Amino acid sequence: MAAHRALEQDLRAAIGGEVRFDAGSRAMWSADASNYRGVPIGVIAPRDADDVEAAMAVCRKHDVPVLPVGARTSIAGQAVNTAVAFDFRTHMDRILSVDPDARTATVLPGAVCDAVRDAGKPHGLTFGPDPSTHNRCSIGGMIGNNACGSHSVAWGKTVDNVRSLEVLTYRGERITLGGEGVETGAIPDALRALGAEMAADIQAHVPELTRRVSGYNLDQLVPGQVNLAKALVGTEGTCATILSATVDLVESPPARALAVLGFPDAYTAADNVMIVRAQSPLTIEGMDAGLIAALRALRPGETTSRMLPEGGGWLYVETGGETRAAAEAAARDVATAMKPYTTGSVVVSDPKQMGALWRVREEGAGLLTRSPDGGEAWPGWEDAAVPPERFGTYLREFDRVLERHGRKGIYYGHFGDGCLHVRIDFDLMTKPGIANFRAFMTDAADLVVEHGGSLSGEHGDGQARAELLPRMYPPEIITGFERFKQIWDPDEKMNPGRVVRPATMDENLRVQLGMPTMPDKPKLAFGHDQGSFHRATRRCLGVGKCAIDTGSGVMCPSWNVTKEEKHSTRGRARLLFEMARGEVITGGWQSDEVAESLDLCLSCKGCKSDCPVGVDMAAYKTEFLAQRYRRKLRPRAHYSMGALPRWLRIVGALPAAAVDRLNRLARVPFLAKVAKKAGGIDARRAIPPIARETYTARAAKGAPMSRVPDLGIEPGSRGPLLLWTDTFTDHFDPAIAADAVAVLTALGYRVELPPRTVCCGLTWTSTGQVGAARRVLARSLRAIGPALDAGVPVVGLEPSCTAALRSDAAELLPDDPRVELLGRHVSTFAELLNRHTDELSAVAGQGNGGALVQIHCHQHAELGSEPDRAVLAALGVDATVLDSGCCGLAGNFGFEDGHYDVSMACAERALLPAIRASDDSVAVLADGYSCRTQVRQAGEREPVHLAQIAARALRR
Incomplete structure (x- = not known):
């Protein structure tokens, strides 16, 4: 990048926004949601129109191409290029005004579609186009692609909803299109002349189709219907850069x-x-x-x-x-x-x-991009459209084209507009596979044209289909596209190689260009990716669900705090993909760019369930840490919190008086400071007090633990049940185990404990100590093996441990037959109680108070929460399940030095404000130890476990 150092320096001097020419940013912006890869020269995030104008002048001076981008969810490859990428989502995302009388909104190009729709709601209005990415895609990107969405049968495409545009050309002309007056100047005049000259050809060869998105909108230049703003819609950043847009709003049914x-x-x-x-x-x-x-x-x-x-x-x-x-x-x-x-x-x-x-x-x-066995499918032939009256016939013939080329595809789409979405199992890694890809695409294009359709009905041409435009349009129209581009961009520096004089469909294929150079010998099993870490890094397609501004849901907590691409699941996946390639991100497992990005990954697993393609960044982080610190000195936190069960086992063997003394010493400021420094713990965190005596120790002595409710069920009548005595419950909250045993005993179970200390190995797993985690889990499985073999139910109280046993154990011990038994026999406390809701409700009745429920992230991702809701209802508890996402503590994450601010910011997004807003009589229900600790250390109130709520309700 030495050749572009002067360009970078000039951009830094010219604009107030960010200028990023580092390897990490270039890697993260090298792909959109398509099959294509284009490593940018650099990425800039302008703060306003003046920044855009200044940056454009610098790029013009250095004779480099530019690429305006929004959310980068484009599927055809138009949002990647070897150019300076102008990122409009970061700063230029405001809604400038809403005029309910004129039914318009004026917005900056980075404004998110849903934000515009929300701005119209108070007036009974909405923005009509709503692609499936409506909660993260930008208006500028929608204008660039002429996006549509599910409501197009009622409200049309983006082009049908654009009133006026303010744009900037590569040569620096700032033009307003649309609005009150008739535009004048060299560019508007040349466009009108082109329309007048080509009117007959346009009327003869540009199909009138509700879903025609391919090519430029030359029909908007025909005399009598000239609209230069609409003519620019769908040009994919190849003609001008949008500075602001005024869009129409439509009446939205209440x-x-x-x-x-x-x-x-x-x-x-x-x-x-x-x-x-x-x-x-x-x-x-x-x-x-x-x-x-x-x-x-x-x-x-x-x-x-x-x-x-x-x-x-x-x-x-x-x-x-x-x-x-x-x-x-x-x-x-x-x-x-x-x-x-x-x-x-x-x-x-x-x-x-x-x-x-x-x-x-x-x-x-x-x-549809991944099958359960790890099979891959890809976009490419993504969104062709035909007249809706011919859609059924087209589908039947399309399936025959798939069959002829030996391909399989599952589809869905905007059937009312004759638009088909499909992901196809192309082989994009071998030469024969790519030849087959070309042949299929060509035949599919001919089929669409035969039915009077458009190669693209929603996502634009990009690199995927622009090469095929001559199959849809005659030479005179293709020449018209070239002349249209020439009027706007005579230097051919606006997103070159797209729409006009395009790169071929099989150039720049991401999978082929990004072929890994690193050995593929992962520590984890990666069973869902056929044992391949490289295959796992290809899971992310860039659809961007992890980067939604509303910030609800579990994925991705660190992005919701920082709004930095490197802290999104997508950004991290891109970095890992490029790390495996070794071209932009060098250093392999020792890459500092990847380490920095993964440092703020909470390993919450939200992405595993919430990402449409099941990217499991927690597993990828574990693999990265395992490889990075192989035979090397680790961070202090890995030795302290990563091996916490080992240290607690030692403490658990001490007399109660000695444990009390340790707890007192942990509250002495100087000693606590030394201990936290040694353990890699943030100075602002308190060391949690350890229980004077574990539940297992007291149970071994036969000490009374918790009063058993009388449900009128014969003790032990339902047979044995094994309680998984996890480290956190046993050493920090043994009263929870006591109440759980009381409830389970009341329900007729004979509760047994493992014959020795057991552990799921999660703390070692999350810190990348895979070998230790494997040994710990294997030892625990041997301990409970007879119970598993006998089909005894195993109940876990800590969601993260239960999830690790039921879902993650196969990553550590894929060949252990007892792992499959774990999946069948391990349940959460709520799942077990859910089998007895009739008995619970008969005893508990109603009116047992209210509860705010914080679902642990691992439970959300791996186990679900429907049983919890059903059990709370049976117990007569008025439960409100919070849409709060991760509590922010996330095991060791929130304790580690340098993570405190992000950890607390996660909690302040929804969880802590909801607790403060609730009445003191409302219980805070958090089954996860991390969640309870975060609430405790925030000084809000003492949270409870479902076992405690159940025991109290049944004792009444």
Whole structure:
């Protein structure tokens, strides 16, 4: 990068925003959500239009190309290039104004689609286009791609909703398009002249199709219908940079409902879209049975798909109304009208149920990229569109093209507009595979053109399809595109190689260009990725669900605090991918860029469940730490907190008086400071007090622990049950174990304890000490082996340990047959109690108070929380499950030196404010020891475990 040092220095001097030419930033911006890779020269984040103008002048002086980008969720490769990337999401994301009378919003290019929609809500308005990435994609990116979304049958594409644009050319012309007056100047005049000259060709060869996104909008230049703002929509950053946009807002129905229609197959669903269109709904979305099969295989515990009516293909038909009843009635009318053609229907108007159903559809792109056995599928032929009346025929013929080329694809899409989304199992790693990719793409393009369709119906041409444009348009239109580009960008420095004179579809393929150079010998099993760490690094497709500004949900806590790409799951995955390649990120496992990025990963596992493709950054971090510190001195925290069960085992053997003395010494400021320094613990953290006596020690002496409620069930009548005595419950909160045993005994179980100390090895795993974790877990499995072999249920009280046993043990001991038994026999305390809700509710009754429930991240990711909700309801507890994400402590993370600020910021996003806002009588329920510790150390109140709530409710 020495050649660009002067460019970097000039940019730093010229703008107030960030200038990033470091290897890490270039690696993270080298890919979008497509198959393509283009390492940028550098990345800048301008703060305002003046910064953009100044930066453009510097790039022009150095004769380098530029690439304006938003959320980088583009699927066709238009958001990557060897250029200076202008990142508009970081700073230029404001909504400048909303005019409810004119029904417009004026926004900066980085404004997120959902933020604009939310700004219109108070006025009963919304922004019509809503692609599946609506909660993170930017308006500038939507204008660049001419994005659509599920409501296009009602409100059209982005081009139909743009009022005016303020833009900047590479040569520095600042132009306003649209608005009140008629634009004048060299560029507007040249565009009008081009339209007048080509009018006949445009009218003859540019198809009138609701989902035509391929090529430039030359139809907006025809005399009598000239609209230069709309002409610029869909140009993919190849002509000018957007500084601001005024977009139209449409009336949004106050209430909505969803009719889900079942059909024998997706073909039949497609055959019937015109009948549904006649009902004038807001959406007509389609899914194939393959998507639902993939969902159930990848997420066996999901329940949403059970709501679907019988069938092998489905249409989602959304309706609106002034009231929920009116919207639901409209949806029922649709279901009634379609009854002769369907296999069944379901009408839903509850917002939560509708949201769950929509997530199945919206996450389809991610779900279909990986099969449970690690098989890979890719975009490329992603979103072609044909006239909706021909859609059923097109689907049947498209499947024959797939079959002819030996490919498989599962699809879904905007059936009401004849637009198909599909992920296909292309082989993009070998020369024969890429030849097959080219052949398929060519034949698929010819099929679409044969049906009068568009190569792209939503995501643009980019590099994936621009080469195919001559198959859709005659030479005179292709020449028109070139002339259009020449008027705007005579220097060809705006996102070159896209749309006009494009790179070929098989150049710059990310998987091929990024072939790993590192050995692929991971410490973990990576069973879902066929034993390959390299394969795991390819999971991330860049759809960006980990970088949502609303900050709800579990993924990704550190990004929600810092808003830095390197702290998102996507950013980390990109760095690991490039690390394996070794070209931009050098140094392999010793890469400081990767280490810095992973340092703030909380290993919360939120991404494993919330990422559509199941990226498991916690596992990747474990692998990185294991390899980085192999035969090397480790950070102090790895020896202290990473081996915490070992140290606590020693402390647990001491007399109670000695433990009391240790606790007192830990509160002496000087001694605590020394101890924390030695252990790599942040000085602002308090050392948690250790219990005077563990539960297992007291139970071994036969000491009374907790009064057993009388439920009228014969003791031991339900047989044996093994309680997993995890380190944290046993040494820090033994009263929880006591209450759990009391409840389980009352339910008729004969509660037994392991014959020796057991541990899941999680603290060693999370610090990358894989060998030690493997030994610890193997020893524990030998201890409980007879119980597992006998089919005795095993109940865990600590969610992280229970999740490690049931889901993660296979990564450490993939060949141990007892790991499979763990998956079958280990349950959470709530799952066990959920088998007895009738008995619990009969005794507990109602009116047992309220509870704010903080779900542990590992429970969210691996175990689910539906049993907890059911048990709380049976216990008569009015529970509010917080959408608070990670508590921020996350095991050792929040204690480690340098993590305190991020840890507390995570807690302050939702958890701690919710506790402060609640009445003191409301219990704070947190089964995870980390969550309880975070709440305690924040000084809010004493949290409780479900076992304690259950014991109290039953004793009443």
